[in-house]
Each structure stands twice: as C-alpha cells, then as structure tokens.
Amino acid sequence: MDIQSLQPNPVWKYFAQLNAVPRPSKKEERVIAFMMDFGRSLGLETFKDRVGNVIIRKPATKGMEDRKTVVLQSHLDMVHQKNNTTDFNFEEQGIEMYVDGDWVRARGTTLGADNGMGVAAIMAVLASEEIPHPPLEALFTIDEETGMTGAKGLESGLLQGSILLNLDTEEDDEIDIGCAGGIDVTATGTYQQKRVPKGARAYRLEVKGLQGGHSGMDIHRGLGNANKIMNRLLYAGSKVGDLFLIGIDGGGLRNAIPRESNAYFALSNREQDVLMAMKELIGEIRKELAPTEPELQINISEYENSGMMMGEEDRDKLLRAVYGVHNGVFAMSRAIDGLVETSNNLARVEVQDGRIKIACLTRSSVESAKMDLAGGLTSVFALAGYEVTLSGDYPGWTPDPDSEILKVLRAQYRLLFEEEPRVVSCHAGLECGILGSHYPGMDMISFGPNIKGAHSPDERVQISSVQKFWTFLQKILLEIPGA
Incomplete structure (x- = not known):
C-alpha cells in the first residue's frame, strides 16, 4: 500500500515528502531548505533564525482573528539507527517505508516518526484552506536529538504566540505537561x-x-x-x-x-x-x-x-x-x-x-x-x-497542573473520545523546558500519536492513532480562547 494513500491523507502525504529528505542531526541543511521552500510556496511569511530554526506564520482564518496566537512546534531532525545487516546511507537516502497492518515501519532503519509525524501535521495545517484556526506560528527546530541546540539558540522575542503546542510525544491518550532535563x-x-x-x-x-x-x-x-x-x-x-x-x-x-x-x-x-x-x-x-x-x-x-x-x-x-x-x-x-x-x-x-x-x-x-x-x-x-x-x-519542564491550555485539551479530549486523558510528565527530553526559558510566560502542552520503538530500527507509528491525533489537533485549534 502506498503511504500517501493512507488517511488522513494530508498528514501522510507530507510525512512521505519529509522522509524523502535526508535529515540527520547537525546536518539539516537539506531539510531546512525543504521547509523554507514549503512555506514560501504557500505564500506565507517564512524565515529561519540565526541557528537554522524555521518559522512560518499564517494569519487566522476569518472570524478567529481575536484568538490567542498559537505556536505549533516540532523538530526537523531524526535519530539515525539501522540494523547491522542493513545497507543504508542516512545522509544520502530517503527512508524506505511500508505498511504493516495498522502500523507504518521502515526497512531496517529508524522511521523518523519521531518527530516527523508532528512536522507533517503542522505542514498539513499550514497548507489547508479548510481548517479553522487562530493566528499560527509554526516553529521547526533543528538538532533536537543530539543536544537541542535549535531550541537553545532560539532568540527571545522572536515568537509572538502565547500558547505552544509541542507535537512530540508518543502515546495518544497522554497529555504531557512536564519532562526531564538531561x-x-x-x-x-x-x-x-x-x-x-x-x-x-x-x-x-x-x-x-x-x-x-x-x-x-x-x-x-x-x-x-x-x-x-x-x-x-x-x-x-x-x-x-x-x-x-x-x-x-x-x-x-x-x-x-x-x-x-x-x-x-x-x-x-x-x-x-x-x-x-x-x-x-x-x-x-x-x-x-x-x-x-x-x-x-x-x-x-x-x-x-x-x-x-x-x-x-x-x-x-x-x-x-x-x-x-x-x-x-x-x-x-x-x-x-x-x-x-x-x-x-x-x-x-x-x-x-x-x-x-x-x-x-x-x-x-x-x-x-x-x-x-x-x-x-x-x-x-x-x-x-x-x-x-x-x-x-x-533543563527539564516543570509541570503546571493549572495550565489554561491543559483545561482546553482535557475538555476536548473527553468530548471527542468519551474518556479521560492521562495527564503526565514524561522522562524523555522535550524542548519545552528550553523554550520556556526563552519565553517564560508561554503556556505549553505536548501530545502526539502512538509511536513505538523510537530511536531504534523497530520504530513504528500507528495509522489509526494518527487519525485520532489529527482529529484532536484540529479540534484544539478550533477551541483556542480569545486573546
């Protein structure tokens, strides 16, 4: 089955395009250029900062101009691991993907769903003319996997948003409000x-x-x-x-x-x-x-x-x-x-x-x-x-159980899926702690689809979970409170 024929089609289409671009940590020149070309092709304000992070701004849809500006954030680089028996050059080749039941996998290598699924979802939102949303800033950071230097190098005052949605977690029934430092x-x-x-x-x-x-x-x-x-x-x-x-x-x-x-x-x-x-x-x-x-x-x-x-x-x-x-x-x-x-x-x-x-x-x-x-x-x-x-x-990201955006996500999750989400702090390193040091007033949350085996050649992402994640993301954007 062709990956781009999966649903939701826009997300899988952009994930396939992204995975065709080699994107090792610290060698993201090609994927930065790919993302710059993508933003400009949509006629959106697109620029990169001094360290190579890419920012794309999209005005609110009609009737939502008075909502708070939201930062949609994911990282461009991916972990490169392969089996000893796999002949593959991460710096020259795109990821070879295939469908295995309800999962998408790669042939003998990491898949790049961490954090490519988040990147693809943001691209799908930016490209859509049908999804209602508040003013948006898409932040695509570099080098998350080998030092988080993109997040560390982000300048204070560059972003205008007051809410940040980090799309870099791996359990679709979890809402993350904190993480470990390293x-x-x-x-x-x-x-x-x-x-x-x-x-x-x-x-x-x-x-x-x-x-x-x-x-x-x-x-x-x-x-x-x-x-x-x-x-x-x-x-x-x-x-x-x-x-x-x-x-x-x-x-x-x-x-x-x-x-x-x-x-x-x-x-x-x-x-x-x-x-x-x-x-x-x-x-x-x-x-x-x-x-x-x-x-x-x-x-x-x-x-x-x-x-x-x-x-x-x-x-x-x-x-x-x-x-x-x-x-x-x-x-x-x-x-x-x-x-x-x-x-x-x-x-x-x-x-x-x-x-x-x-x-x-x-x-x-x-x-x-x-x-x-x-x-x-x-x-x-x-x-x-x-x-x-x-x-x-x-640094780690200190949990805020009284977060306003957390209240939005919990309410919409209950409404959509008729169950209570798990509100957690994770042991992984998310960029939210670093971004929060640059923007201490920003209200941050993290969520994503089911991804198993990240950072290994057994990495896989669940197709049905991506559908759930995409539905949830669209509903959240619709319910962002007023400024």
Missing part, C-alpha cells in the same frame, strides 16, 4: 598499546538482537544494554585466565539504548576455561533477559589477530569503570506515581588505537538529582584516570 557525561582516556603475545588466539565477541529504544521513554522497561552485557562477559573472562583486550565498538547514539556491541580479544593461558566461563555466563544472561529480550544473540567466534592490545592494568581499569557505571533507572519520582525521576544510559563504549571513549546520557526531572548522578558517574570515571566532560546540559 546532560551528557563523556569519559575519555588513552592506553599504551602492546603486542599480543605470540601464539595467542584471537576472538570476536558479538552482542546483538536487543530491542534498543528511546533512552528516556523506554528506560523503565528492563531492556538489555549491549555495553553492560559486553563488559560483564569480558570482566568474567578476565578473572579466569589471560584475556588480552584488542578493542570494543559498542552502542551508538546517546539517546538510544544500545542494541549491539562487538569486542575483540585474544587468549593464551587457560583458553578453554575462559571460553567455558563466558559461555556459561551467556546462558545466565539469556535467562535473566528472556522476558524482555527474547531475540538476544551472543556469539563468540575466532578472529584474525590484529597484533595490538591493551595492557592488563589499563584493561582492568576500563572493565571496572564500566562495571561501576550505573545504567537504567536510578530513582523514581517522589512527587508523581510511576514516573522515572532519574536515569542513566550507558550509550557508547569505544576502545580503539590507544583511545578510550565512554558516553552516557543522564536524565532527571529534578535538576539537583541530575547533577548528583552526573557527579557519581564522573567520580567512577575519574577513579579510572579518565578525563570527564559534562556537555549538552538542558
């Missing part, structure tokens, strides 16, 4: 390379088949982290005999739970004992993770010796440091039942050519708790002798 914790170090002892046999250890997912929205699900699994196996092997570590390549993007990791090592002393110990542990790990990771694969195969390795002391420091790094939920909220307050994602472990890099994304809805966990991670890395950098810090 900070990147990155450790780097070096090691003296040594030659692998003569006669040692080299192996490749491969962890794959994990679900992965969004390091905020999915962190509570008990999913496996390929970097932690890999480290656990290497550590166990090193305690049995001489394990000479050659290199590690694990995980990828900071906001994606690592699905795959590869390590290379050599054995000489007690070779069979080491392999047996690792294989026994593989069986135990599979049993532990069977409820959440039924497709987990861990393989050991012989590998052509590269000749160079990490010394024993440096190896032990690395494996102990990664073992000591907290991964997953750190604390649950004391204020909101069921909400993850603080977490860490051990996103990337890279050991190659005398260099070490370990990258984490720490999140919390409580600023002091975020920095406390970041301090703990820093201490673990510092004990191993690594240099630690804290970067990409962004």
Whole structure:
C-alpha cells in the first residue's frame, strides 16, 4: 500500500515528502531548505533564525482573528539507527517505508516518526484552506536529538504566540505537561598499546538482537544494554585466565539504548576455561533477559589477530569503570506515581588505537538529582584516570497542573473520545523546558500519536492513532480562547 494513500491523507502525504529528505542531526541543511521552500510556496511569511530554526506564520482564518496566537512546534531532525545487516546511507537516502497492518515501519532503519509525524501535521495545517484556526506560528527546530541546540539558540522575542503546542510525544491518550532535563557525561582516556603475545588466539565477541529504544521513554522497561552485557562477559573472562583486550565498538547514539556491541580479544593461558566461563555466563544472561529480550544473540567466534592490545592494568581499569557505571533507572519520582525521576544510559563504549571513549546520557526531572548522578558517574570515571566532560546540559519542564491550555485539551479530549486523558510528565527530553526559558510566560502542552520503538530500527507509528491525533489537533485549534 502506498503511504500517501493512507488517511488522513494530508498528514501522510507530507510525512512521505519529509522522509524523502535526508535529515540527520547537525546536518539539516537539506531539510531546512525543504521547509523554507514549503512555506514560501504557500505564500506565507517564512524565515529561519540565526541557528537554522524555521518559522512560518499564517494569519487566522476569518472570524478567529481575536484568538490567542498559537505556536505549533516540532523538530526537523531524526535519530539515525539501522540494523547491522542493513545497507543504508542516512545522509544520502530517503527512508524506505511500508505498511504493516495498522502500523507504518521502515526497512531496517529508524522511521523518523519521531518527530516527523508532528512536522507533517503542522505542514498539513499550514497548507489547508479548510481548517479553522487562530493566528499560527509554526516553529521547526533543528538538532533536537543530539543536544537541542535549535531550541537553545532560539532568540527571545522572536515568537509572538502565547500558547505552544509541542507535537512530540508518543502515546495518544497522554497529555504531557512536564519532562526531564538531561546532560551528557563523556569519559575519555588513552592506553599504551602492546603486542599480543605470540601464539595467542584471537576472538570476536558479538552482542546483538536487543530491542534498543528511546533512552528516556523506554528506560523503565528492563531492556538489555549491549555495553553492560559486553563488559560483564569480558570482566568474567578476565578473572579466569589471560584475556588480552584488542578493542570494543559498542552502542551508538546517546539517546538510544544500545542494541549491539562487538569486542575483540585474544587468549593464551587457560583458553578453554575462559571460553567455558563466558559461555556459561551467556546462558545466565539469556535467562535473566528472556522476558524482555527474547531475540538476544551472543556469539563468540575466532578472529584474525590484529597484533595490538591493551595492557592488563589499563584493561582492568576500563572493565571496572564500566562495571561501576550505573545504567537504567536510578530513582523514581517522589512527587508523581510511576514516573522515572532519574536515569542513566550507558550509550557508547569505544576502545580503539590507544583511545578510550565512554558516553552516557543522564536524565532527571529534578535538576539537583541530575547533577548528583552526573557527579557519581564522573567520580567512577575519574577513579579510572579518565578525563570527564559534562556537555549538552538542558533543563527539564516543570509541570503546571493549572495550565489554561491543559483545561482546553482535557475538555476536548473527553468530548471527542468519551474518556479521560492521562495527564503526565514524561522522562524523555522535550524542548519545552528550553523554550520556556526563552519565553517564560508561554503556556505549553505536548501530545502526539502512538509511536513505538523510537530511536531504534523497530520504530513504528500507528495509522489509526494518527487519525485520532489529527482529529484532536484540529479540534484544539478550533477551541483556542480569545486573546
């Protein structure tokens, strides 16, 4: 089935057009140009700010000129993840989509529904001559997925709206009124390379088949982290005999739970004992993770010796440091039942050519708790002798249960769907916290269609939910209060 034939047709049409444009974070030149051309083709005021965010203004439909101006906001970039077996160039190719029952998926890659569905819905509103709406400002931000630099760089006073609808959440029965903040914790170090002892046999250890997912929205699900699994196996092997570590390549993007990791090592002393110990542990790990990771694969195969390795002391420091790094939920909220307050994602472990890099994304809805966990991670890395950098810090979004726009959304949701929406604060990082720092008086809310597996090649968006989301968005625009 052709994606553009799905309903609501305008949303799917623009989603397909958007997904034909490569749009990696920090390399959004083509999608910025695409959006500028789109706004100008409609004859609407269209411009980009100093960092590359695109703003398109559309006057109110007749009879709604006295309503408050609404900012419709989504981000242009998408997370790039693919299966190891998928041959795909995100910087050159458009996303290959297909229909699977009530879902739209991509072939072996992330889909870009996060946040492409929000972008497409805004485009459909801007292009429509039939949807009643108040004065609109469409804000398309850049680089949300790797630092939120678009939101951070937005100038105060540029926007005229007093209400912001962020279309970047992933459960269609939820209305979000708050989110976690985050900070990147990155450790780097070096090691003296040594030659692998003569006669040692080299192996490749491969962890794959994990679900992965969004390091905020999915962190509570008990999913496996390929970097932690890999480290656990290497550590166990090193305690049995001489394990000479050659290199590690694990995980990828900071906001994606690592699905795959590869390590290379050599054995000489007690070779069979080491392999047996690792294989026994593989069986135990599979049993532990069977409820959440039924497709987990861990393989050991012989590998052509590269000749160079990490010394024993440096190896032990690395494996102990990664073992000591907290991964997953750190604390649950004391204020909101069921909400993850603080977490860490051990996103990337890279050991190659005398260099070490370990990258984490720490999140919390409580600023002091975020920095406390970041301090703990820093201490673990510092004990191993690594240099630690804290970067990409962004604030959370403090919930306002008395928000006027929240009252509008709750009332219209009940009217349309005859049930009560779930009003929540999420553990993901939304741009609302940053945008609110530039526009402290703006009334903000976030909602969206059902999207599963975001930040992984299993990402999919529900067709029937997009219909629900589109109906809800149109009704909200109709009911915006007067200025």
